Amino acid sequence: xxxMSTASSPGQQKSAPKPARFLRLLLRxxxxxxxxxxxxxxxxxxxxxxxxxxxxxxxPDMAAKLQPPGGAHMLGTDNFGRDILSxxxxxxxxxxxxxxxxxxxxxxxxxxxxxxxxxYRGRTxxxxxxxxxxxxxxxxxxxxxxxxxxxxxxxxxxxxxxGVVGIPEFGRLMYGQTISxxxxxxxxxxxxxxxxxxxxxxxxxxxxxxxxxxVQATLGMGFAILTASSLSFLGLGVKPPTAEWGAMIAExxxxxxxxxxxxxxxxGLSIATAILGFNLLGDGLRDxxxxxxxxxx
Amino acid sequence: MKKMTKHLTLLLVLCxxxxxxxxxxxxxxxxxxxSPGADSGATTQPAAASSTLTVAxxxxxxxxxxxxxxxxTSDTFVIAAYDQLVTYGVKTVDGADVANTDExxxxxxxxxxxxxxxxxxxxxxRSGVKFQSGNxxxxxxxxxxxxxxxNSKSGSFLYGMADIKTVTAKDASTVEIALNKPNHxxxxxxxxxxxxxxxxxxxxxxxxxxxxxxxxGSGPFAVEKWDPASEAVLTxxxxxxxxxxxxxxxxxxxxxxxxxxVLLLDKGDVDMAIEIPAKDVAxxxxxxxxSVKSNASNxxxxxxxxxxxxxxxxxxxxxAIAYTIPYDQLINDVMHGQAKQMKSAxxxxxxxxxxxxxxxxxxLDKAKQLLExxxxxxxxxxxxxxGSGFQDWEDDAVLIQAELAKVGVTMNIxxxxxxxxxxxxxxxxLTAYISKWTSFVNDPGYHLGFLMYGKGSxxxxxxxxxxxxxxxxxxxxxxNADARxxxxxxxxxxxxxxxxxxxxxxxxxxxxxxxxxxxxVYYPDEIIRxxxxxKN
Numbered sequence: 001x002x003x004m005s006t007a008s009s010p011g012q013q014k015s016a017p018k019p020a021r022f023l024r025l026l027l028r029x030x031x032x033x034x035x036x037x038x039x040x041x042x043x044x045x046x047x048x049x050x051x052x053x054x055x056x057x058x059x060p061d062m063a064a065k066l067q068p069p070g071g072a073h074m075l076g077t078d079n080f081g082r083d084i085l086s087x088x089x090x091x092x093x094x095x096x097x098x099x100x101x102x103x104x105x106x107x108x109x110x111x112x113x114x115x116x117x118x119x120y121r122g123r124t125x126x127x128x129x130x131x132x133x134x135x136x137x138x139x140x141x142x143x144x145x146x147x148x149x150x151x152x153x154x155x156x157x158x159x160x161x162x163g164v165v166g167i168p169e170f171g172r173l174m175y176g177q178t179i180s181x182x183x184x185x186x187x188x189x190x191x192x193x194x195x196x197x198x199x200x201x202x203x204x205x206x207x208x209x210x211x212x213x214x215v216q217a218t219l220g221m222g223f224a225i226l227t228a229s230s231l232s233f234l235g236l237g238v239k240p241p242t243a244e245w246g247a248m249i250a251e252x253x254x255x256x257x258x259x260x261x262x263x264x265x266x267x268g269l270s271i272a273t274a275i276l277g278f279n280l281l282g283d284g285l286r287d288x289x290x291x292x293x294x295x296x297x
Numbered sequence: 298m299k300k301m302t303k304h305l306t307l308l309l310v311l312c313x314x315x316x317x318x319x320x321x322x323x324x325x326x327x328x329x330x331x332s333p334g335a336d337s338g339a340t341t342q343p344a345a346a347s348s349t350l351t352v353a354x355x356x357x358x359x360x361x362x363x364x365x366x367x368x369x370t371s372d373t374f375v376i377a378a379y380d381q382l383v384t385y386g387v388k389t390v391d392g393a394d395v396a397n398t399d400e401x402x403x404x405x406x407x408x409x410x411x412x413x414x415x416x417x418x419x420x421x422x423r424s425g426v427k428f429q430s431g432n433x434x435x436x437x438x439x440x441x442x443x444x445x446x447x448n449s450k451s452g453s454f455l456y457g458m459a460d461i462k463t464v465t466a467k468d469a470s471t472v473e474i475a476l477n478k479p480n481h482x483x484x485x486x487x488x489x490x491x492x493x494x495x496x497x498x499x500x501x502x503x504x505x506x507x508x509x510x511x512x513x514g515s516g517p518f519a520v521e522k523w524d525p526a527s528e529a530v531l532t533x534x535x536x537x538x539x540x541x542x543x544x545x546x547x548x549x550x551x552x553x554x555x556x557x558x559v560l561l562l563d564k565g566d567v568d569m570a571i572e573i574p575a576k577d578v579a580x581x582x583x584x585x586x587x588s589v590k591s592n593a594s595n596x597x598x599x600x601x602x603x604x605x606x607x608x609x610x611x612x613x614x615x616x617a618i619a620y621t622i623p624y625d626q627l628i629n630d631v632m633h634g635q636a637k638q639m640k641s642a643x644x645x646x647x648x649x650x651x652x653x654x655x656x657x658x659x660x661l662d663k664a665k666q667l668l669e670x671x672x673x674x675x676x677x678x679x680x681x682x683x684g685s686g687f688q689d690w691e692d693d694a695v696l697i698q699a700e701l702a703k704v705g706v707t708m709n710i711x712x713x714x715x716x717x718x719x720x721x722x723x724x725x726x727l728t729a730y731i732s733k734w735t736s737f738v739n740d741p742g743y744h745l746g747f748l749m750y751g752k753g754s755x756x757x758x759x760x761x762x763x764x765x766x767x768x769x770x771x772x773x774x775x776x777n778a779d780a781r782x783x784x785x786x787x788x789x790x791x792x793x794x795x796x797x798x799x800x801x802x803x804x805x806x807x808x809x810x811x812x813x814x815x816x817x818v819y820y821p822d823e824i825i826r827x828x829x830x831x832k833n
Contacts, residue, residue, distance in 0.1 A: 060699050062630050079630075080695060153712050235685045240710050241695045254574060254688060257556045 025288045032284020038277025042270075046092040055083035057090045057243045066255070069262050076262040078252060080241075084262060087243035088270050094244045095225045095274060098159050102224035103217050105163025110170025111213065115201050117171070118178030129175065132168040140165045144227050148236040155244075158237040162227045166220050173216050177209035211289040215282050222278030229271050245271045349546040350814075350832060352825070353558040353570035357525030357551040362508040363442075363493035364449035369571075370549070372490055372824045374523070377531050377547070378429075379493030379514030382406040382420055382439065383484060387818055393592055396820040398739040399648060401484045405434055405494055405515065406472075415479035415776060422470040426538045428496040428515045436466035441497035443474075452491035454754060458746070459486040479776060485738040490824065517542045517828040527551060531827065543816075543831035555688075562587065562809045568832065569810040571825070574688070575635035581809050591635055592819045594806035595644035596735040598636075598690070599798040600681075600697070601758040606728050608677055615796040617667035619657040621700045622799050631692040635807060639800035641789045642749055646803075649741040651786040654793035657800070664704050676705025682730045683710055684718030690731045693801060722757045730757075731801070737822045741785040742773050749792055760797035764788075 027033045045052075054074070055061075061081035069076040075084040110132075117128035135143065147161035181187060182205065190200050229246030231237040238244040240251075245267040252263025358370030366375045386400030403409075406420040426434040443464045446452040460477045467473050476483060486492070496513035507513075512520050515538065518531040531547040550567060552558045559577045562570040563584055573581065573589070582589045602609040602618060609615055628636050637645065640652035668674060683694055691712070698708045708729075713721065721727055734755070736744040747753050750769050751761040765788045772784035793800075806823055816829040 058699075060696055062626055062696075065630065079692065149714065149717075235712055235714070239712055240683075240691055241698065251688075251691075254556050254576070257560055258577060258580060 022288065026284055029284040029287055031280045035277045035280025035284060038273050039281060042092050042274050042277065043096060045089050046096045049089040049093055053086035053089045055086045057082060057086040058241050066260050075266045078263050079255065084266050087248060088245070088266050090243040091245045091248065091267060091270060094155065094238065094242065095228065098155070098162065098228040099221040099224040101159045102162035102166060102228065103220045105160065106166030106170050106220060107213070107217060110167040111174045113167070114171035114174030115178050115205060118175045119182055119197065119201055119205070128171070132171045136168040141227060141230055144231060145234065145236055148231050153236045153239070155238045155242065158228050158231045161231065162224045165227065166224065169216060169220065170213065173212055174209055177212060178205055181205045181208055215286045215289065218278055218285055219282035222275040222282070226271065226275050348544050348832060349548070350544050350569065350827065350830065351548045351550060351567045353552045353561050353567045354549050355553060355555070355558065355572045358523070358529070359525070360509050361512050361520060361523065363495065364446045364452040364491055366490065367451045369823060372822065374520055374529070375490045375493055376824050377518040377827055378512040378516040378520055379490070380405050380516050381488055381490065381493055383488045385488055385820070393590060394818040395592065396818060398485055398821060401488060416476050418474045418483065420472045420474070422472065423538070424470060426515060427536065428499065428513065429519055429534055430496055430499045430513065432496050432498040434494060434515055435469050436472045438494050438497045439472045440464050440466050441500070442492065442495045445495060446491055455486055455489060455491055459483050479774065481776065481781065482738055482740055482743055485740065489737055518547065525551065542828050544827060547827050565811070568814060569808065571808055573807045573809050575633040575807065578633065578635055578807060586812055587809055588812045589807065589809045590817065590819065591805040591807045593637060593646055594735070594804050594823065595646055595739055595821050596733055596804040596806065596823070597639050597644050598731065598733045598801040598804065599639070600729065600731050600801060601798050603726070603728050603758045604761065604797050605759040608671065608673055609728070611671045612795050613667045613671035614673060617664040617671065617704070619796045619799045620660045620664035620667065621697070621704055622801065623659050623696055623700050625659065626696050627693050628802055631689050631696065632802060635805040636802040639803045642792045642798060643741045643744050643789055644803055647736070647739050647741055647744065649782045649785045651789050653786060654790040661700070661703055668704060676707065678707035678709065679728050680709045680711050682718060682721060682727045683712050684715045685712055686715045694731060725757050725759055727757070735821065735823065739821050741789070742769065745769055745785070745788060746773070749797070758797060762791060762795065765791050
């Protein structure tokens with residue numbers, strides 16, 4: 001393990017685990033493997049949903065309403081007679097899309113902000129970091145509700161809301177990384193031969209800060225899926241009749257006490273497994289990418 | 298050993314992650330904690346003293362001011378703490394006691410007389426009636442009250458509708474109210490809770506907002522505690538002029554989640570619950586300790602189409618929409634039979650109702666044909682704005698959406714928060730929306746005046762028909778009840794034919810209560826009167 005150079009060396013790309021070795025290291029961590037398994041399953045489900053869903057998730061069939069799991073409907077039907085399995089599968093598409101787009105928004109905005117703040121210091125740093133602190137000071141769900149409500153309910157606004165809420169996490173992480181990286185000899189060297197700031201940030205600092213950012217992005221996926229579902233649960237997310245896990249729970253919750261548990265259980269389990277998947281994988285990635293943790297075994 | 302520690306740590310992490318998910322993905326838990334009524338319900342043992350009543354309400358109310366109250370909970374406080382000049386009679390329909398809004402009975406006024414030209418009403422006040430403060434109820438109190446209503450934000454509209462010109466105190470116990478023009482609804486309007494008589498002496502030196510959080514009435518209960526987030530407590534006014542209430546204390550538990558209210562009632566933690574979902578009626582009725590009242594009400598639900606927005610400016614398109622509504626599904630599957638088909642813009646239990654002109658049924662061929670005639674054979678797409686808070690509206694919308702799709706019409710459902718919806722509605726530019734309406738004065742003139750008259754203050758979908766306007770104006774001046782009825786019937790027929798709304802259904806008013814309670818009377822304003830209730 002000692003041959004592994006530390007993440008802060010400029011040659012990190014070279015000595016970073018090769019994909020195959022990386023995957024092997026990752027899969028050796030059993031929990032990370034489980035997490036990856038959940039994610040792969042849900043991703044496949046999302047992609048092939050239109051072909052494998054047994055019913056149309058949007059067409060009501062009152063003759064078949066509130067049927068328990070089993071029989072023609074493996075996971076039962078909701079109060080409109082819509083097949084829950086089909087809706088859960090279609091819901092995966094929405095959740096994974098929302099997660100990807102929201103995390104991309106957080107990443108694309110947060111990372112440059114954090115990098116610029118740390119690289120230039122001074123007033124730029126104060127302004128950017130205090131702005132991020134303001135964002136961070138609100139409970140994330142409250143902030144995302146406020147954003148979603150102000151731009152109007154809908155899937156798109158939920159994505160934006162969740163994305164904006166995630167910005168400070170990425171910003172602060174990139175900030176911390178850049179603060180230490182900007183003092184490295186290779187950055188100093190680049191600067192001394194007149195390499196442009198933009199190039200230094202993109203070519204020398206960003207690649208070396210990528211490992212923790214990727215971990216954060218993975219964890220952020222789980223968070224984004226959860227927050228987006230919460231928004232839909234609260235009526236600020238998707239429009240009916242869209243099959244979305246949080247919205248399905250909201251629609252089904254009145255039926256819990258009358259005994260129709262399957263309306264909320266399956267979308268609930270879907271949310272739980274998807275988030276668990278991303279969280280486990282994120283933790284696993286951190287272990288693999290951080291050589292100190294790895295060598296401690 | 299190290300490995301085991303690692304496994305244990307990972308297990309711990311897993312637990313934390315799962316716990317984290319559970320805590321976050323469970324907004325109902327947090328929303329329930331906003332209304333501790335749900336949680337503290339368990340500590341509210343079935344009242345020890347039999348004369349205390351606990352009721353589960355959905356909303357916590359916004360004001361105690363009679364002139365400003367406009368939501369069910371606020372109205373309930375006002376009715377409990379105040380009296381009006383006159384009140385409604387009670388009749389028995391299908392074994393249930395129901396208010397008869399046609400019959401006006403004395404309350405603080407023991408008698409009244411009307412001048413021959415129907416322009417002057419003289420009220421004689423009951424002697425010896427005192428406010429809860431001990432001050433007597435005088436003619437000055439009435440003058441003061443009506444002046445407050447006139448200058449209020451919410452009640453002033455009714456004041457205008459009553460056509461009141463002047464209010465004069467003739468002597469300490471005589472009040473004369475002069476009208477601008479004869480108004481057959483005047484006595485019914487003056488009986489509304491907005492016209493609750495306020496203690497003018499107690500109000501001296503108090504600022505205008507005093508009544509928002511305090512009461513100054515002569516009613517059977519005093520508001521002892523009011524916390525909109527958790528509960529309110531009403532205590533009996535032992536000196537009430539009609540005799541002390543049979544209940545010594547009424548606690549209102551504010552419980553937002555309908556399923557929590559159902560649970561509280563089912564387990565006997567509350568004596569009464571309102572706004573019970575239709576789907577839970579059957580299971581609650583199976584509980585022998587409960588009595589679930591489901592009465593026809595005049596609360597209607599309709600899909601309003603903006604008559605000024607294409608393509609709904611075309612009567613054929615509006616009629617086509619009316620033919621796509623799956624009426625039976627809405628009533629049987631969404632409302633579980635706790636509703637009734639609506640066949641006029643006016644509720645069927647309103648005197649003067651007629652279903653003339655109603656030819657609609659779920660008939661997609663007919664709808665398709667009408668769309669073709671209107672030039673929309675290939676369909677079109679429009680936005681339905683849906684205010685949150687009522688699950689049945691959303692269910693209706695989803696079913697209607699599926700039927701519309703079958704005739705090529707795409708309906709996008711735009712869900713917005715209820716408060717936002719009410720604001721948007723006022724701008725009168727929503728293409729389509731679902732809304733409910735309850736006319737507190739059960740009269741077609743009152744009802745159509747708000748909703749279908751061209752200048753009606755709640756005619757948010759811009760329905761305007763010169764003949765309907767003329768009929769309404771004529772009827773509002775017509776002293777003869779039969780002649781008036783005919784004018785209103787004609788107006789309803791035109792409206793139904795022109796289909797500015799697709800009629801969805803008339804709600805049943807569902808109240809669940811302990812079988813030990815008696816004296817419950819259903820009022821069209823849906824406010825529960827605690828005074829006649831008793832528990833044995």
